[in-house]
Amino acid sequence: MRNQLLRDSDWSSMAHSLEVRVPLVDIKLFRTISRLVLKGYPPSKIDMANSVSIQLPTSVLQRPKTGFSIPVRDWLLSDSSSNYGKQRGLRGWAQYVYKQHS
Numbered sequence: 001m002r003n004q005l006l007r008d009s010d011w012s013s014m015a016h017s018l019e020v021r022v023p024l025v026d027i028k029l030f031r032t033i034s035r036l037v038l039k040g041y042p043p044s045k046i047d048m049a050n051s052v053s054i055q056l057p058t059s060v061l062q063r064p065k066t067g068f069s070i071p072v073r074d075w076l077l078s079d080s081s082s083n084y085g086k087q088r089g090l091r092g093w094a095q096y097v098y099k100q101h102s
Helices: 005-015 027-038 045-050 072-077 091-101
Strands: none
16 A cells, blocks of 8 residues: 555545545554553554654654645656746646647
């Protein structure tokens, strides 16, 4: 799951403004957390971040939520030597395709 499915589910959920929670798939982590939950102490995200052996910097723990981008526009326009790539969004690519097929 870690190589493809997690990335794809994250990308597709963000594309449709959905919040998707993927399961914690590490069995050792699951066993530890399940004991805490059963005792009435479910860990928060901050608890989990603070539980690593090397302390994370505050800049990592408090940074705003970010996504990632896939450079589809750059890929689509990489073969074009014209000015289509200088336009905003996918407008240049759409014009390039239109010119090629009209």
